[in-house]
Amino acid sequence: MARNAQNLIDIATNILLTNEREHSTGLKNLLYDAKVAAGQRSMLFAMVNGAFKERDQLFAVADEEGLMDAVALPSSLLPNPLPKRDFTELQVVLYEALLGSRRVRGTSAIVDLVKGRKASLQKTLASRRKRGATNKYVPKVQMPRYVRVNYLLSSDAEAEEHLKSYGYDFVPKFSTSSDNTVNVAKNCAQWDPVVPGLFALAPGTSMHGDELVESGALVLQDRSSCLTALALSPPPDAKCVDTCSAPGNKTMHVASLMGPNATGSVSAFERSHQRYLTLERRIGVQGGEGFVKPIERDFMSVDVNSEFQDVTHIIIDPSCSGSGLVASYGAGTKVELGEDENDIVTSNGVDEETVLELARAQTELILHAMQLPSAKTIAYSTCSVHRTENEDVVLNVLNSNPDWECVPAVPKWPHRGLDIEEFKSFASNVCRADYEKDSTNGFFVARFEKKEKDEVAKNDKVVPKDVEKDAVEDATSAVDISIKKLTRAVKKMVKEAGELKVKKVRKRLAAEFKIDAKVAKKRLKEVVQASSKLEIDGKKVKLRKED
Numbered sequence: 001m002a003r004n005a006q007n008l009i010d011i012a013t014n015i016l017l018t019n020e021r022e023h024s025t026g027l028k029n030l031l032y033d034a035k036v037a038a039g040q041r042s043m044l045f046a047m048v049n050g051a052f053k054e055r056d057q058l059f060a061v062a063d064e065e066g067l068m069d070a071v072a073l074p075s076s077l078l079p080n081p082l083p084k085r086d087f088t089e090l091q092v093v094l095y096e097a098l099l100g101s102r103r104v105r106g107t108s109a110i111v112d113l114v115k116g117r118k119a120s121l122q123k124t125l126a127s128r129r130k131r132g133a134t135n136k137y138v139p140k141v142q143m144p145r146y147v148r149v150n151y152l153l154s155s156d157a158e159a160e161e162h163l164k165s166y167g168y169d170f171v172p173k174f175s176t177s178s179d180n181t182v183n184v185a186k187n188c189a190q191w192d193p194v195v196p197g198l199f200a201l202a203p204g205t206s207m208h209g210d211e212l213v214e215s216g217a218l219v220l221q222d223r224s225s226c227l228t229a230l231a232l233s234p235p236p237d238a239k240c241v242d243t244c245s246a247p248g249n250k251t252m253h254v255a256s257l258m259g260p261n262a263t264g265s266v267s268a269f270e271r272s273h274q275r276y277l278t279l280e281r282r283i284g285v286q287g288g289e290g291f292v293k294p295i296e297r298d299f300m301s302v303d304v305n306s307e308f309q310d311v312t313h314i315i316i317d318p319s320c321s322g323s324g325l326v327a328s329y330g331a332g333t334k335v336e337l338g339e340d341e342n343d344i345v346t347s348n349g350v351d352e353e354t355v356l357e358l359a360r361a362q363t364e365l366i367l368h369a370m371q372l373p374s375a376k377t378i379a380y381s382t383c384s385v386h387r388t389e390n391e392d393v394v395l396n397v398l399n400s401n402p403d404w405e406c407v408p409a410v411p412k413w414p415h416r417g418l419d420i421e422e423f424k425s426f427a428s429n430v431c432r433a434d435y436e437k438d439s440t441n442g443f444f445v446a447r448f449e450k451k452e453k454d455e456v457a458k459n460d461k462v463v464p465k466d467v468e469k470d471a472v473e474d475a476t477s478a479v480d481i482s483i484k485k486l487t488r489a490v491k492k493m494v495k496e497a498g499e500l501k502v503k504k505v506r507k508r509l510a511a512e513f514k515i516d517a518k519v520a521k522k523r524l525k526e527v528v529q530a531s532s533k534l535e536i537d538g539k540k541v542k543l544r545k546e547d
């Protein structure tokens, strides 16, 4: 039975491959010529036509699931660009699993791979449909293959020796501050000039199935994603929390930086059960047991007055729009600003409202973490290129909690935050990564530090009590009006009016604080983002959107 099914998959795969190779033949003729039992012909027709028509959708789903990498099967040794046949077989099997008969039968490794991930693939397909994601599959860009040495189990010297045993040469580190791109020739490896313990191989190099990767001594992790743990760089005795951990790349990078003799700990939160299981497995494989503790729980449920009172260092890498992921989406990593720089222009099917909702959750997570009494350093990151999830979040956090400041993250990284007036107090402290400039996914990292008590007191002293009053009088320094004050004003307006349209609230804010309409629009957005609980008498405040 399974053999018959595999036979049909193989025939379908060959037809699609031949069709692509010999443009003139056409699918129809190939289908008629196929040697299959009479009863199987209609199945073959449906399979080939369906897989052909739905290719983009199927590959977009598989890509989002990380399957396009996984499909370079464990048997492959480096370097091994994936054989084209595997991709085409994947296309057929995915069609059967998700859109055709909805059954996965056969005997090949691809069939096993899809079978094992069927439920999760179905979920991804449903969620893509729900959010109206476009189905254009753009083949992967030429991204170097990055490999990180896991210092809990290995060393740079062992990694070098291992690669050399495959005939790879380590070429010297390049390092001119202006050029942060990575170009590695085939059969060469190059240590990263910024991220310690990270090396790059030529694009298309597969390390899946490699013995050190399988054992957790080497970790396949994108360059940009290494910036978060590096921005945190906790000492070996730190008590760390990762608020959003699965699948565990940054959690385990933090652990690796703390080293095998660390006396501290890492508590790794993950609220999704499925993803928690992956996290737990990775911690085990990568030598984190005992020292890194997975916690299946929403970090927002932590009572900051009684739990995790000794935590000093925190990683926050929350759910985001993923708009920087060139490898998965083929989306641009250019910062996309609309005509009005406050507009959000989203790519890959994530709409403005979703991005705002994400930014609100991101802000809340940071503000919640900042309340832990011993917290002193936080690294915040996203794989988004939207300012709404990046600089805007930093600005809102700083406005909402003056006890913390944004300090330089990974100073060696040459590309910093957006050069926009309102971000100028911290833009040079945050990092941005970009595919074209840094040969990696679009990414953002900020490092927050709690101010010393003396400093807070000093600031309290120099700021005159009626600073807010002055700011109100000075329309140009509208950024100085605190979020608290604006929130109070919004609440009051809505309380008096019952319910209000956004436009009206904006107008009234502009009048009350003597700021211009554009600034009022931006500040109102900050108020809404910063306050999950815009409440009056225990009821959530409702601002009606414009008709």
Ligand SMILES: C[S@@+](CC[C@H](N)C(=O)[O-])C[C@H]1O[C@@H](n2cnc3c(N)ncnc32)[C@H](O)[C@@H]1O
Residues within 6 Å of the ligand: 225, 243, 244, 245, 246, 247, 248, 249, 250, 251, 269, 270, 271, 272, 275, 297, 298, 299, 300, 317, 318, 319, 320, 365
């Ligand atoms: C961008 S991914 C994290 C990737 C991870 N840091 C890594 O490098 O492998 C975000 C993860 O955080 C989880 N998450 C989001 N908000 C959370 C919260 N409030 N508490 C716990 N987990 C959360 C999501 O389920 C998702 O698995």
